[in-house]
Amino acid sequence: MDWPAAAVATAAARLRLGLDPRRRRQGAGTRLGQGPGASLEFHDHRAYAPGDDLRQLDWKVYARSGSLVLRRHRVEVAPRLEILLDGSASMAQPPAKAALAAALTALLCTLAESDGLRPHLWLLGDQPHQVGGNWRIALGKQVPAGAGGLEAATGAGLMPGAERVLISDGLCVSGGPAVVRRLGAGAGRICLIQVMSRSELDPAALGAVHLMDVEGGASDQLVDPPAVAAYRQRLARHQAGWHQALAGRGAGVAGIAAEDGLDAAIRRLLANGIVAMR
Incomplete structure (x- = not known):
C-alpha cells in the first residue's frame, strides 16, 4: 500500500x-491518568493508616487540623x-x-x-x-x-x-x-x-x-x-x-x-x- x-x-x-x-491502568508511563499513583502531580488526600509511608504525610494539613493525612499523586499511564x-x-x-x-x-x-x-x-x-x-x-x-x-x-x-x-x-x-x-x-x-x-x-x-x-x-x-x-x-x-x-x-x-x-x-x-x- x-x-x-x-x-x-x-x-x-x-x-x-x-x-x-x-480507562488505562498500566503502571508507569508518559501520561497522567485519573487514579492515584506515583507521579509528581497531586491527586487527593486520604487518612493515614498504620504502615503507610511517613514521607507522604501532609504536615501542612497536620499543622492546621492535627489530622494525619497522606498526599496521593496521580498515576502515570502508558x-x-x-x-x-x-x-x-x-x-x-x-x-x-x-x-x-x-x-x-x-x-x-x-x-x-x-x-x-x-x-x-x-x-x-x-x-x-x-x-x-x-x-x-x-x-x-x-x-x-x-x-x-x-x-x-x-x-x-x-x-x-x-x-x-x-x-x-x-x-x-x-x-x-x-x-x-x-x-x-x-x-x-x-x-x-x-x-x-x-x-x-x-x-x-x-x-x-x-x-x-x-x-x-x-x-x-x-x-x-x-x-x-x-x-x-x-x-x-x-x-x-x-x-x-x-x-x-x-x-x-x-x-x-x-x-x-x-x-x-x-x-x-x-x-x-x-x-x-x-
Whole structure:
C-alpha cells in the first residue's frame, strides 16, 4: 500500500492522538491518568493508616487540623495503541480507498511515535499478521488481497485496556456487532475508521451489468432503481449495526469517502476525537 508520506508528515506535525487516560491502568508511563499513583502531580488526600509511608504525610494539613493525612499523586499511564488495518481485496477498489486507509494508518502510527509510544499494527490481508518490525516497510509491502479482512483477525496479541482502532470499509459479512464482540473484548476504547468509496455510499442505477466481486467472483446483475433502493436499505441496517456496537466504546464510527482525500479524513478524525490539535 502506498501513501503520501509528505502529506502525512505535515499533518502529524500539527496533530496528536486523542487518547483517553481514564480507562488505562498500566503502571508507569508518559501520561497522567485519573487514579492515584506515583507521579509528581497531586491527586487527593486520604487518612493515614498504620504502615503507610511517613514521607507522604501532609504536615501542612497536620499543622492546621492535627489530622494525619497522606498526599496521593496521580498515576502515570502508558497508553497502548493497537491499529487493525483491513487489507482484504475490497480495500483496493477504487485505488483511492487503499491509499487513504494506508495514509490514515501511517498517520496514527506516526502520532503514536511522536507521543513516545510504540504503535502496534495488524495487517489483515491474505495472510493476517501482527507487524513485528518496521511498520513503514510492512505497510508499504502490503497488497490488498483475500476475503478475510477484519473477520480474519483472531484477537491474538491484543492487550486489555488498549486504544483499539479498526481501519476498514466495514463491509463484513458477519456484521459490525460480531466483529466488535470479538475484537473489542477488553479494549479500553475501540472505534472504526470506515473508508468507503462514493459508489459504495451512494450507488447509481447502471442497468444490466456484469459485476466482478473482488472477493467472491463475477455475476450478471440488473442494477436498476429498485435494486439500488434495496442496497441502500441493507447498507443502512449494516451501518446501524456498527454504530450500535460501538456506542459508548469511544469515538464510534468515523465515516470517510475515499475520494475526499486526507484533509477531509483528518477533519472527520478531529470531529470524532480520534486525533486532536497540538
